[in-house]
Amino acid sequence: EAQVTQNPRYLITVTGKKLTVTCSQNMNHEYMSWYRQDPGLGLRQIYYSMNVEVTDKGDVPEGYKVSRKEKRNFPLILESPSPNQTSLYFCASSLSLGQGGVGVGYTFGSGTRLTVV
Amino acid sequence: AQKITQTQPGMFVQEKEAVTLDCTYDTSDQSYGLFWYKQPSSGEMIFLIYQGSYDEQNATEGRYSLNFQKARKSANLVISASQLGDSAMYFCAMREDYISGNTGKLIFGQGTTLQVKP
Numbered sequence: 369e370a371q372v373t374q375n376p377r378y379l380i381t382v383t384g385k386k387l388t389v390t391c392s393q394n395m396n397h398e399y400m401s402w403y404r405q406d407p408g409l410g411l412r413q414i415y416y417s418m419n420v421e422v423t424d425k426g427d428v429p430e431g432y433k434v435s436r437k438e439k440r441n442f443p444l445i446l447e448s449p450s451p452n453q454t455s456l457y458f459c460a461s462s463l464s465l466g467q468g469g470v471g472v473g474y475t476f477g478s479g480t481r482l483t484v485v
Numbered sequence: 486a487q488k489i490t491q492t493q494p495g496m497f498v499q500e501k502e503a504v505t506l507d508c509t510y511d512t513s514d515q516s517y518g519l520f521w522y523k524q525p526s527s528g529e530m531i532f533l534i535y536q537g538s539y540d541e542q543n544a545t546e547g548r549y550s551l552n553f554q555k556a557r558k559s560a561n562l563v564i565s566a567s568q569l570g571d572s573a574m575y576f577c578a579m580r581e582d583y584i585s586g587n588t589g590k591l592i593f594g595q596g597t598t599l600q601v602k603p
Contacts, residue, residue: 401590410489410576410593418589426590458530465582465589471518471537473580474591476530 370395374459374477381449381484389444389480391459398464400442401426401474402434405456414457417442418464449484456481487512487581491594498567499602505552506562506597508577514538518580519560520591521551525573533575536560567601574598 372393381387393400401416403426413426417436431453433445442461446453460474488511498504510519521533536544536551544551552561564571577594 399589403593408494408595410491410595411578411591412593413590416588416590424588426588456528460530460591465580469516469518469582471535471580473518473520473532473535474530479528479530481528 370475372459372461372475372477374457374480376480377478379480379482381482383450383484384448387446387449387482389446389457389459389482391442391444391477392440393442393461393475394440395461395475396439397461397475398439400436400459400461402432402442402444403458403460404428404453405458405479411458414444449482451484454482454484487514487517487579487592489577489579489592489594491577491597493597494595495598495600497600497602498564498571500569501566503563503565504567504599506564506575506577506599508560508562508594510558510560510577510579512558512579512581514582516582519551519553520578520580521549521560521562522576522578523571523573524576524596530576534562564599569601569603572599572601 402414403411405411415434417423457480459477463472517538519536523531534546548565550563574596578591
């Protein structure tokens with residue numbers, strides 16, 4: 369089954385304790401992205417990757433890191449989480465625009481609900 | 486800058502009636518894609534419908550249709566014959582093209598929460 373697998377689904381952690389949210393896709397997609405969802409703000413892009421070893425900042429990258437060493441994996445790293453990073457996080461993947469044009473939508477992971485206390 | 490606006494934070498509709506969720510967008514590009522996603526209380530994002538900027542006909546997918554008015558830059562979602570299972574948050578989104586320095590990301594509106602009453 370074509371999917372984006374995101375783990376964990378739920379995470380409660382303490383301020384300053386490094387954590388990683390994993391994301392893996394099995395569709396050979398070039399484009400991967402992380403979003404955070406907050407009430408009243410919709411989904412905002414954190415980081416994205418056009419291909420292996422190619423990553424760039426989105427709209428709200430502060431406090432986050434990513435890496436893309438393999439095509440299928442795109443982990444999100446919070447080196448020193450703070451309470452303002454409490455949010456619902458989504459990983460998503462898609463064909464690149466070069467492959468499919470603007471009509472290519474995202475396939476989303478199931479989301480990670482992160483609480484930082 | 487590209488932007489999506491959903492002005493209805495919450496909506497109610499009676500079961501079996503039709504409902505329209507509003508979405509306006511702002512872009513100076515000619516090539517873009519418009520999407521609607523549904524997010525039930527379980528949290529996952531479910532793709533509903535897509536409309537391309539060059540498509541002349543409004544998109545339809547089962548009970549979902551997209552009322553695309555390009556000159557007004559609106560892309561409203563119409564759900565016919567509402568069902569209780571339609572209760573969810575709905576997001577309008579736009580995919581920008583790789584021109585004008587865009588990154589090709591999906592840009593989301595703030596969302597509209599729809600509640601279907603029995």
